[in-house]
Amino acid sequence: MILHDRTTKLPITTYGIQIPITGSNAGRTLDYLLSREDLSERRDTWLREENFPPLTREAIERVHDPAYVERLLSEDERCDREIERTFELVNPDGTYNRYDPVTAERDLKALRDQSLRLAAGTTRAVELALDGRDNRAEDFWFYLGGGMHHGQYDFGEGFCPVNDLVIAVRTQQAAGRIRNAWIVDVDAHKGDGTAALTAEDPTIHTLSVHMARGWPLDQPRELPDGRPNPSWIPSDIDVPIDSGQESEYVPRLQNALVELEEKFGVPDFLLVVDGADPYERDQLPSAELLRMSAEQLLERDTHLYRWGRDRNLPMVFVMAGNYGYHSWEVFSAFLERQIAGEI
Numbered sequence: 397m398i399l400h401d402r403t404t405k406l407p408i409t410t411y412g413i414q415i416p417i418t419g420s421n422a423g424r425t426l427d428y429l430l431s432r433e434d435l436s437e438r439r440d441t442w443l444r445e446e447n448f449p450p451l452t453r454e455a456i457e458r459v460h461d462p463a464y465v466e467r468l469l470s471e472d473e474r475c476d477r478e479i480e481r482t483f484e485l486v487n488p489d490g491t492y493n494r495y496d497p498v499t500a501e502r503d504l505k506a507l508r509d510q511s512l513r514l515a516a517g518t519t520r521a522v523e524l525a526l527d528g529r530d531n532r533a534e535d536f537w538f539y540l541g542g543g544m545h546h547g548q549y550d551f552g553e554g555f556c557p558v559n560d561l562v563i564a565v566r567t568q569q570a571a572g573r574i575r576n577a578w579i580v581d582v583d584a585h586k587g588d589g590t591a592a593l594t595a596e597d598p599t600i601h602t603l604s605v606h607m608a609r610g611w612p613l614d615q616p617r618e619l620p621d622g623r624p625n626p627s628w629i630p631s632d633i634d635v636p637i638d639s640g641q642e643s644e645y646v647p648r649l650q651n652a653l654v655e656l657e658e659k660f661g662v663p664d665f666l667l668v669v670d671g672a673d674p675y676e677r678d679q680l681p682s683a684e685l686l687r688m689s690a691e692q693l694l695e696r697d698t699h700l701y702r703w704g705r706d707r708n709l710p711m712v713f714v715m716a717g718n719y720g721y722h723s724w725e726v727f728s729a730f731l732e733r734q735i736a737g738e739i
């Protein structure tokens with residue numbers, strides 16, 4: 397089943413930010429799937445549209461520093477400073493970086509609210525997948541949003557003010573619905589926030605397949621305030637892929653899944669951070685070090701899906717990184733086959 401919230405999809409340029417998040421790869425994916433008559437006529441069997449309320453403070457504080465949450469949720473300039481940092485809007489010399497407040501139609505607190513609504517969808521998708529497990533109904537959900545894997549304990553980074561993935565898992569753990577989970581991250585960028593937040597948590601295991609070089613792995617070992625940089629904390633298994641090694645990507649992912657299962661056993665839940673930014677037609681400059689073909693990415697997603705299906709796991713895939721006008725092709729290729737029962 398696909399989960400979607402049309403109200404969360406304002407383009408980021410609305411806020412005066414010039415980043416190629418076009419905000420509509422979710423919409424393009426849906427438009428494509430609905431253009432197939434055979435799928436469109438039974439849309440009720442695979443599409444659910446809801447309006448999510450923003451994440452609650454309680455849910456966020458299961459994962460993040462309460463003092464950070466206080467600043468982020470404030471209605472004053474403390475929130476603006478946190479969002480500026482998260483979206484990298486200010487240079488060290490105080491000038492703006494790809495940000496022009498004059499062109500903004502909405503302020504940064506509205507961007508905070510939009511981000512928290514997007515983040516809430518991941519929690520909702522996990523809840524629906526567990527409902528499916530309990531009621532012998534659909535327990536695979538693909539959320540057309542989410543994937544804020546750079547969110548750290550006491551700061552946001554890489555467009556991720558909070559970590560929706562860890563929040564979603566901890567929320568269901570707190571409700572007693574799962575004991576443990578895996579977060580498998582195949583976005584082009586390392587799932588550094590997820591790894592750091594769960595490093596001491598024996599109930600959440602992490603696997604990240606990502607660009608061997610480039611952000612966030614090109615950061616200093618220390619933060620500006622002298623603390624160790626949490627981006628360097630490893631996942632349970634990290635699989636760095638260098639430029640030119642794209643053909644090794646899927647085999648190495650397959651091996652890593654085997655290794656994780658041998659180490660930790662099958663989890664209660666599988667959450668996949670299904671970024672399209674390794675795609676050769678994705679348009680984020682910082683993700684250009686990986687140039688996977690559409691066929692390779694379909695093989696990736698198909699393998700992850702079958703891995704969970706073979707173990708009867710409730711699963712959620714979230715969209716994660718997708719930039720520019722072509723990334724919808726990755727999601728659509730997988731979903732049209734999944735919905736049609738061809739995988």
Ligand SMILES: [Zn+2]
Nearest residue numbers: 583584585717
């Ligand atoms: Zn990414």
